Amino acid sequence: MSQPLINWFKFASPASFYPLAGKLWPWFAALATAFAAAGLWISFFVAPTDFQQGEGYRIIFIHVPASWMSMFIYCVMAFWSAIGIGFNTRLSGMMSSALAPTGALFAFLSLWTGALWGKPMWGAWWVWDARLTSELILLFLYLGYIALTAAIDDPRRADKAGAIVSLVGVINVPIIYFSVKWWNTLHQGASVSMTKAPTMAATMLWGMLLMALAFWMYSIAVALYRVRAIILERERHATWVAELPEMQR
Amino acid sequence: MLQAHGLACVRGDRRLFSGVDLSVAPGQWLQVEGANGAGKTSLLRILAGLSPAAEGRIEWEGQPVAEGRDDFHARLLYLGHAPAIKDDLSALENLQTSAAVSGRPLDEATALTALRRIGLKGREDLPSRVLSQGQKRRVALARLLCGQARLWILDEPFVALDVGAVDMLCGILDEHIGRGGMLIFTSHQAVQLQGNGARLELTK
Amino acid sequence: MLQAHGLACVRGDRRLFSGVDLSVAPGQWLQVEGANGAGKTSLLRILAGLSPAAEGRIEWEGQPVAEGRDDFHARLLYLGHAPAIKDDLSALENLQTSAAVSGRPLDEATALTALRRIGLKGREDLPSRVLSQGQKRRVALARLLCGQARLWILDEPFVALDVGAVDMLCGILDEHIGRGGMLIFTSHQAVQLQGNGARLELTK
Amino acid sequence: MNWGSASEFFAMGGYGFYVWGSFGVTAAALLIETLLVRKRFGDTRRLLRRELAADRESQD
Amino acid sequence: MNAFVAILRRDLLLAMRRKSEMLTALFFFMIVVSLFPLGIGPETALLRRIAPGVLWVAALLAAMLSLNRLFAADHQDGTLEQMALSPTPLALLVSGKVLAHWLTAGLPLVLLAPVLGLQFDLSSRALGILMLSLLLGTPLLSLIGAIGAALTLGVRGGGVLLSLLVLPLYIPALIFGAGAVEADMAGLGAGGHLSLLGALLALGLFFAPWATTAALRIALE
């Protein structure tokens, strides 16, 4: 029982994770580029023109993956926070703070691309629809996390406070999603409801999946890179940092 | 009996102290000394269980404090830099409520006696806002007179007190030690306590 | 030269003092003494022009202060109980901005020298929030080292300072008096200043 | 192949502003984030190197 | 339990002592609600239509505004340290403070709401539902708010950061609360919304004190 656990904790120490992250991120970056190239090829050259929405629908190939990633990353942050609170590992706090900016970025991109899609399709940049609203709130939750952790100087305290925020926030995400949905159905009336894309052609599905994979790999690569910087900032007085090859010269 | 072994404290990227061992037995006092910023306040907060130590362990009656927290806190009286006084409440109300919150309610007569003894006669019912610096400190110190805590941890209790009040406080501390109490305190002023005592100098 | 005649101070329904006369000439110091709550802080605030006296008048260089307020304030340095330190600014920033606000901007080099002299070497750039009690007081006291005020009014400048710092501050005060400055201060600690001085005891 | 010519490709059937606005901003955002992260890492490393060098000097 | 009562009493005493504190929270609510007719114009039909939303948003802001004094004063003057050192569990003391906050900043809003609702020409039935929804919702606001107040304790720029953290968490309460009144006005029945609000309250009562306690311990370190 104890043996595998100990191995896990070995990698959970910043000193051993730092070089590991250094080895891993280029692979994920390469994968991200490859998937993005394939995904973009399908989105622009393979997928046929939509008979209803014309070429405008091609926004779907980044809009949907970005939306997925924004929600997924928040869950991953909450996961790391739970680990951090449960096992008191230093690395987990660093991981969630490394993920937050990327998550916020995808939430923003989801809103941005959605707005650019909505204008030609619905004639409005924004409507107060369930999905749109809960995505907006998700962005606020990210920003709250980032602002709070940035406002606390002591990184250990910042991690713990951030962990509480992301856990409370993650309980709230499904609650928000469903509450906004029900709220909306009560006033269907004049509001424009989201037009479902026509049954998805297989090529479109592939394009979206590839782009989603690309974003996913990108997120991992950036988070690993950022966590390396965070580790260096926080551990700068540890002896292992002084002994790193890149610190010589 | 409070014992600590190998305590270390890190603030920012500065190691304030490390390898601090100390023990205080019933009837003993310990004065923590050191220059401004040496880490006295930090050490006292660690001993009281308010902030975690970077290294080392603390034992109360032979048991790690972490395991019997409530038990330890029931026997502890900690007064920090901030006097924990509500500006809007009177001295009397401040004393009574702070005692009740720490689980040892006080009746009015006892509280009044304590306030008079500490030199606040005639000021018991003024809102603390208008009290002078030294009078505010006295309100906080009045808690010493009305609890059964065994261990007192006092951070600069003599600050802002006039000469008479310093003597009086020394008397109170002596009494506590005479009753078999334990005392840890800091002070930049030279004070003469009776009984069995020790000094701990914090240096870099 | 600061002179006051027949000052009285009333707080609530209490008359703290009345008929206080005092004068401080260049090269002189005046220590205001009295028990906690005697009214020392209240007197100093009245002298600095922060609150009005119930009775009496104050003159600066022979003129009523009320008539030449800005002139008086340009020559005055007052440090009260509260250190006027912004928790979010570093020691250096605190010193520079407070000097600039009182109309005497400081360049960085002078400010750094003052901070080092007052014993904050290596702490110049930490946010003041994390400084210890005594270090915060030192940031405030650093202003003494970089102004040309003739009259210093200091309320308990020795509080929270360690022994070394108390000596250093005494040295700074002596220097000021030696240069022909004036000084009014309070302290519950016994301090030895050189030069020509007087004590004023506030009693009921 | 959906496009007859490059200009057709850029026009996106009249939706050029919206499609390229989305793809362009996304690409720019990801690129900027990457650059910022690299800068953060580089800055930290430079700072640490300088500190370590100073330490070594003061020891010698 | 004694300590719970003690802290509740102390906080109520403090609120009374700052004489007008309870009243001013109320006035804030009142003024914000009255600003809308001024900003929007006096059409009765329009005002009736937006009344539940406006009243709920104003209640939410009023409750939030009073949050930063929930722990900040105690933190600054050292009382919080004393609470953490009390042998009573901190979560219990925290609950006492939250209850006091609700009694001084939440309950008065519930009682005043119908009067303000009249200004917007709401029916008496809608007023009843409004009160009920506020009665269930305002304790939730205090509970969630306490987490935010504890997290932003001693943090630079606390006040505004607090609203950033707390307002998104308030949204479900707002939606169900205002939704209940609107549903009733549309003849759809408010039961569903109200029971969801109740469920959220139960959840909050259970989890919020622990999260708050954890956050306070972090602030004290």
Next chain:
Amino acid sequence: MNAFVAILRRDLLLAMRRKSEMLTALFFFMIVVSLFPLGIGPETALLRRIAPGVLWVAALLAAMLSLNRLFAADHQDGTLEQMALSPTPLALLVSGKVLAHWLTAGLPLVLLAPVLGLQFDLSSRALGILMLSLLLGTPLLSLIGAIGAALTLGVRGGGVLLSLLVLPLYIPALIFGAGAVEADMAGLGAGGHLSLLGALLALGLFFAPWATTAALRIALE
């Protein structure tokens, strides 16, 4: 004049130091504006109708919320005493602080408003008028707010009392500001409203610093 620049710089520095302070004031504005559709419902026509009022009320609340940090911190830590003892006239120093407040809490609102207006489906013409009205109105909010902040300094229950004092004084700004946009949307022309707003601003610039100074001197006694 040097001291004016010094205090302006110091306050801006403090705002920067609390890194996210400016941003969070903005976010507050943004979130409050977004709360209304949540409370009221998603109908575009209705939302467009209430948009000017909602945006103006939210701007007003955001400006007001940041008021209590205008003098309170300076009062507590003794900086205000030092300001009062400075040979520079206190009114000048106060103007510096007010300008810093507007730059950090008012100007960002002006810049963000059009984006939020888009969410309410306002026309680009209406958005322009909205920005203009906020540009004239927010400095007025800072000026009036400073008087309130000074008056409630060190007074028990300050925070809420402040809003009680200040909000009624904000009402003219609200009426002319929101009115300008509504008049324009109704095709009546916004000129009259805007020039009244400008006149109020001139009045405020002239009198507010003196009133604030007087109030500060009282608080210091």
